[in-house]
Amino acid sequence: VLGRSDNLRTLFNKFPELDEACLVLGMAFNEQRTFGMALQGEMVQRDVVQTSVSFSDHRAHLCGRDESRLRRVVGVQVFEYLLAQALSEIGEERVERQELEG
Known part of the structure; x- marks a missing residue:
């Protein structure tokens, strides 16, 4: 994953004196419910609902x-995302209100 990261490669090309870097590793989360077996006391039960979790598509x-600079950047991005979500909801509410009034 890290060897294929264009972002990481760009950082080390831009700052060749760096020995290490910090990164945010993102991935896809997948959760599935399956039937399996479980030990209940001394008895094995079949067809017990279990949750299987996996992560894929890892990206830097x-x-x-x-780390401190990266934390600030992440904080700004989270804030901007939340702000965009709030503005989107406000816009939707305005449209709905205008439809009700008009």
Whole structure:
């Protein structure tokens, strides 16, 4: 994953003196419910609902020279995302209100 990261490669090309870097590793989360077996006391039960979790599509999203700077960047991105979500909801509410009034 890290060897294929364009972001990480760009960082090390830009700052060749770096020995290490910090990054945010993103991945797809998949949760499935399956039937399996479980031990209940001394008895094995079949067809017990179990949750299986897996992670795939790993990517180095953000890379930085130091952790504190990267944390600030992540914080700004989270804030901007939440702000965009709030503005989107406000816009939807305005449209709905205008439809009800008009």
